[in-house]
Amino acid sequence: MSNPAAAPGGAVAHTEPPPMQGASLAITALALALGTFMQVLDSTIANVSLPTIAGNLGVSTNQGTWVITSFAVANGIGVPLTGWLMGRYGVVRTFVFSVIAFTVASLLCGIAWDLSSLIFFRILQGGTSGPMIPGSQALLISIFPAHKRATALGIWSITTLVAPICGPILGGYISDNYHWGWIFLINVPVGIAVAFLSWRGLASRETPTRKLPIDTVGLGLLIVWVGALQIMLDSGKDADWFSSTTIVVEAIITVVFFVAFLIWELTETHPIVDLSLFKNRNFALGTVAFCLGYAVFFANNLLMPLWLQTQIGYTATWAGLVAAPTGVIAVLLTPFMARMISRVDARLIASVAFVAFGISYLMRASLTADASFFAFMLPLLVQGIAMATFFLAMITILLDGVPPARIPLASGLSNFTRITAGGFAASVVTTIWDRREAFHQARMADITTSFNPVLTQTLAQLHRLGVPDLGAKASVVRVMTGQAYLLGADDIFWVSGWSCFILIGMVWLCRKAKSGGGAPVAAD
Numbered sequence: 001m002s003n004p005a006a007a008p009g010g011a012v013a014h015t016e017p018p019p020m021q022g023a024s025l026a027i028t029a030l031a032l033a034l035g036t037f038m039q040v041l042d043s044t045i046a047n048v049s050l051p052t053i054a055g056n057l058g059v060s061t062n063q064g065t066w067v068i069t070s071f072a073v074a075n076g077i078g079v080p081l082t083g084w085l086m087g088r089y090g091v092v093r094t095f096v097f098s099v100i101a102f103t104v105a106s107l108l109c110g111i112a113w114d115l116s117s118l119i120f121f122r123i124l125q126g127g128t129s130g131p132m133i134p135g136s137q138a139l140l141i142s143i144f145p146a147h148k149r150a151t152a153l154g155i156w157s158i159t160t161l162v163a164p165i166c167g168p169i170l171g172g173y174i175s176d177n178y179h180w181g182w183i184f185l186i187n188v189p190v191g192i193a194v195a196f197l198s199w200r201g202l203a204s205r206e207t208p209t210r211k212l213p214i215d216t217v218g219l220g221l222l223i224v225w226v227g228a229l230q231i232m233l234d235s236g237k238d239a240d241w242f243s244s245t246t247i248v249v250e251a252i253i254t255v256v257f258f259v260a261f262l263i264w265e266l267t268e269t270h271p272i273v274d275l276s277l278f279k280n281r282n283f284a285l286g287t288v289a290f291c292l293g294y295a296v297f298f299a300n301n302l303l304m305p306l307w308l309q310t311q312i313g314y315t316a317t318w319a320g321l322v323a324a325p326t327g328v329i330a331v332l333l334t335p336f337m338a339r340m341i342s343r344v345d346a347r348l349i350a351s352v353a354f355v356a357f358g359i360s361y362l363m364r365a366s367l368t369a370d371a372s373f374f375a376f377m378l379p380l381l382v383q384g385i386a387m388a389t390f391f392l393a394m395i396t397i398l399l400d401g402v403p404p405a406r407i408p409l410a411s412g413l414s415n416f417t418r419i420t421a422g423g424f425a426a427s428v429v430t431t432i433w434d435r436r437e438a439f440h441q442a443r444m445a446d447i448t449t450s451f452n453p454v455l456t457q458t459l460a461q462l463h464r465l466g467v468p469d470l471g472a473k474a475s476v477v478r479v480m481t482g483q484a485y486l487l488g489a490d491d492i493f494w495v496s497g498w499s500c501f502i503l504i505g506m507v508w509l510c511r512k513a514k515s516g517g518g519a520p521v522a523a524d
Contacts, residue, residue, distance in 0.1 A: 017205045019145040028201035028401055029155060032136040035099055035194045037159045038187055039132040042106070042125065043071065044167030045183050047322045048305040052175040057115045061310060062430050066234050068302060070119045071126035072423030073230045077223055078130025079416040080272050081409055085131055086138075090206040095135030096199045102130035102190025110185035125184075133160070134412070139202060152210040152422050161334060162388070165327030168305065174318030218265050222272060225257035226420060233427035237434065273416065274409045277402065282510045286398025287414050288508045291421040293354065293390060296496045297383075298422035299429035300361060303492060306430075308376065311485045312369060322376045329384020337388050346396040346513045353390035354500045354507070356382055361497035365490045369482060400513040429492060436488030437481070444480050 020028060046053070046067050053066030063493045085094045105125035112118035137156050144152040167465070174182045232250040241248050265271040278284040305323060308314040341349060363379035395414070 015144075019148075020143040020201070025143060029140060029152070031194045031201070032140050033155050033159045035095070035132055035198065036156060037163045038099075038190050038194065039102065039129045040160050040163035041167045041170070042129070042184070042187065043075070044164050044301075045171035046071075047302055048168045048172040048316045048323070049175040049180050049248040050302075050306060051309045051385035052316055053118075053180050056180060057333050059115050062237060062434070063115060065302070065430050066119045067122055069230060069234055069423045069426045071122045072419055072426065073226060074123040074126030074328045075129055076126075076416050076419035076423060077226055078127045079224070079412050081219070082131045082134050083412055084212055084272075085214050086135065088209060088214075090209050091138055091142075092133055092202045092206045094131045094199070095139060096202075097135070098128055098131040098135065098193050099191055099195045099198065102132065103188055103195065106184045106187035106191065110181035110183075110188075112181070123382055134408075139198075142205070143202075144350070151340045154360035157334060157338070158331060161327055162329045163327075164387075165324050165331070167399055168320030168323040169317070170320070172316035172318070182496070200372065210400065213270045215265075215268055215270055218261065218268055218272040220277050221261040221264060225254050225261055228253040228257065230423060230427065233424055233431075237431045253488055261490055263372055273413055274406070274521065277406065277410050279415055280401050282400045282513070283398050283402060283410060285313035285392060285416075285506055285510050286400075287417055289350075289361075289503050290394040290398060290414060291417045293357065293394070293500065293503055294418045295421040295425035296361075296499055297357065297386075297390075299425040300496055301365075301431050302426050302495070303433060303489060304364070304380075307485065307489045311482050311489075318373070322373070323380055325377055325381045326384045326387055329381055329388035330434050334392070341392055341396055346393045346400075347507050347510060350393035350397060350507045351504050353386045353393055354504045357390070358497040358500035360386065361493045361500065365462055365493035365497060367486075367490070367493075392488040396513050397507065397510050400511065432492060433485070433488050436491045441480060441484035444484065474498070 019025070028305045050064045050067065051061055053067060054061045057064075080418040082094070089097075102125060105121055105128055108121040109118060109125055112121055139154040140156050170186075173182065174186075232247055232254060236244075236247050242251070243248055262275070265273055265275050274397065278287075301323070303523050305314075305319040307317075308319040308322060309316060360379045363382065367375060367379075395411075397409055397415055399407060
């Protein structure tokens with residue numbers, strides 16, 4: 001902990017440690033950047049590996065989505081605790097402990113023996129990773145001289161954008177060539193190095209600590225209602241939704257505990273989630289648009305590689321390569337957008353982001369099963385424009401008018417709602433996809449009868465090729481299923497695109513931000 005200095009009047013004032021220099025600055029900055037990189041990487045690396053993980057564990061791909069959603073929701077719940085932990089134990093201790101816990105959880109994920117154990121370890125991984133991104137950002141700023149803090153934020157921002165590039169590629173390569181567990185085990189040596197180097201360089205620069213009250217009741221209510229809702233969304237399809245008593249009970253628990261959570265947080269002196277922030281129009285509308293836009297993005301980010309691997313025949317590696325251009329474009333454009341945000345209305349930049357998102361999704365809605373690799377990749381290139389503008393513009397809008405002392409709370413709340421919305425969206429999108437597939441297959445079955453000349457000719461051609469009658473009919477069913485999933489994905493892409501255009505209106509209901517600036521949050 002830093003040495004306090006006596007202030008006039010006998011008060012004790014905290015003396016800020018001087019900026020770091022030379023090799024120690026470079027090594028510590030690298031360690032902090034790797035900490036951010038590791039956390040963001042793990043939020044995307046499993047997306048392309050999902051079919052491989054599900055197949056290896058003997059579960060359906062729909063059940064496999066729990067691997068994604070459990071991490072996202074646990075991470076979201078962990079975010080509101082970050083401020084309290086850093087104030088109570090210090091930023092350095094909180095960050096280093098978070099890295100160590102995340103590393104241990106990664107090791108456990110890598111050696112998981114079934115789906116239940118993997119989900120449990122992913123919950124631990126997500127829950128303990130909450131302080132890693134805000135901690136790395138705060139510590140990076142503190143070790144650089146004031147005139148080089150823009151450089152510090154640049155390092156932090158680039159790592160949050162490079163990780164999504166590497167995640168799909170690395171996850172796909174590992175899944176195709178090694179055991180899927182290595183997508184988590186690669187964190188272990190990196191995590192050990194980050195924890196060691198960060199503690200060695202920063203232990204003497206610990207921030208002041210103080211005893212702070214914690215809203216244990218609010219936290220408990222939050223965990224119960226968010227957890228019950230996520231379980232309901234993840235298991236509802238397999239349980240036939242509200243025809244299942246279990247799903248009905250989970251829905252009742254969600255509603256009751258959510259209402260109790262609202263009442264408690266609005267009356268608690270030290271709430272775990274400060275809901276009074278929603279009195280600010282920009283924060284309320286900006287957060288809603290931020291969450292909905294991110295939810296659509298997260299759902300499509302999961303659907304695209306899932307569709308490519310399960311229906312189009314892509315390997316995990318090639319599915320990852322399709323997604324990689326998003327991050328490349330975002331990295332190239334972000335420095336320019338960061339300079340523009342202080343001179344251009346943030347609402348205009350947010351509108352550009354939603355237009356780019358919308359165009360990207362509508363481009364995907366016109367894809368066919370025999371489209372080229374470039375055709376699959378092109379919409380992701382357009383999405384890169386959105387990634388470079390969306391996070392930066394929305395954070396600028398929703399934090400406008402928030403008092404400086406409450407910005408950490410506002411940032412934490414917006415990130416909690418964003419991450420949690422993404423986890424919910426990942427569960428919902430797979431259910432909608434299967435329902436639309438069933439709808440389209442039923443429509444095709446209505447016209448695929450023995451009186452249909454196209455079907456008769458197709459079966460005759462297969463018979464001439466030596467395919468037995470049963471095999472020929474099975475081939476037709478496989479084609480129909482693939483086309484039904486294609487049409488189901490197209491439906492989701494189409495609705496996603498127009499939803500983004502509608503969200504532009506919500507952005508313009510916000511006030512013009514009085515000032516711009518800031519670094520983009522992680523695009524996990």
